[in-house]
Amino acid sequence: MSDERVTKLQELVYELRVGEIMHEDVISVSPETPMSELREILRINRISGTPVMRDGSLVGMISIEDFIRWLVKSDGDCRVEAKMTRDVRTVFADEPLIQAVNKLERFGFGRLPVLDRKSGKLAGVLTKGDIIEGLLKKLEIDYHEAEMMGARSSHVFEDIIADSSALLFEYQVPGKDFTRAGACASGLKTTLRRLGIHPQTARRAAIACYEAEMNLIVHTDGGRIEARVDGRAIRIQALDEGPGIEDVARAMQPGYSTAPDWVRELGFGAGMGLVNIDKCADRMEIDSTTGKGTRIEVEILLETEP
């Protein structure tokens, strides 16, 4: 790209008004909309977030990120108002585009509701895609809308990772129930891959998670696994209130197992669980109290670009 082009773009973000490039035909949802219906609304309209309106007034924003968090927590259906962002940042339609660009960048949002300065009512929504589209149109560069849509949705996950806040995923693991054993690890792997995490790193996290999950199923009446992902690392915690590990040092020895025979028949219980978790982790911690429970925490560093 030539220097003139960059300069022209810089000019444009000051010249263009938000109202000129926002989209006005806004899809919105009511606070009472069930979260379970949100995905369909977002999918059909090919949007990654939408304003929440009550009686014509903006009361919040709900995004695909909120939806994913709700989905992963899987704590039952609820209304959009319980999961939406209430502290909404807005821009006015007559503000220069640069204001919106700065706000999007500063707060890490994917979209901003646009208000009419006089009435205070919602006039439209501005997304990163709208900005690119608006600038391209102004530059008279041909583009394909389909490509724009693809680029927009594929950046959703990059946006999450770029955000300074971490994503938390939680899985409940029922004890002694082998039918779903490994489901949590599979789910975590899929999620990590969708977040754009390197396959090798996602695999290590999934293996550690699988072994921890098997431990919960085999030795306890159930527990929970938490995975926290930020820009630096994946941290997995397995928590239970089970019998605890009597001798952690021995449990860490390859081949040492206290698993009953029925577990061995399933291909586990060969005394490699904790060994494998440690192998996959960059850091591993075990807190265990006999009769109280166990907490295993592992950290897997994300690969940094060379």
Next chain:
Amino acid sequence: MRLEEVQRILEARPAWTVRLPRNGEREVVSCLATDLMSDALTTTGEGSLLLTGLTNSQVIRTAGIVDLAAICFVRGKSPQPETVELAEKMGVRLLVTDLSMFEACGRLYEKGLRAAVGDEGDCRTRE
């Protein structure tokens, strides 16, 4: 080695019909023979073939996590319907051979397939 060649060498049959080969025919790069899933998790890699006598759903989950090319059940053990169902859902290729584990390993080795080597270097990237 291509998966169809593995199938021919082992005189194996697929446990479910692949409707749409998404990535075409898969390449088998290495092999591990075990009934221990903890070993399979850390020793195999993407594109490995797993020879096993275990037919429960844990085998399929394991395959999904390490991206195995396929699983081949030995001694003619047909997997349970739930196992096949999960494999279909996750796109994991399943074969069944009447050969014993030893015989299956021997034939594949003879044709040039080698062991999956998982070590710490494979599993983690730090020093």
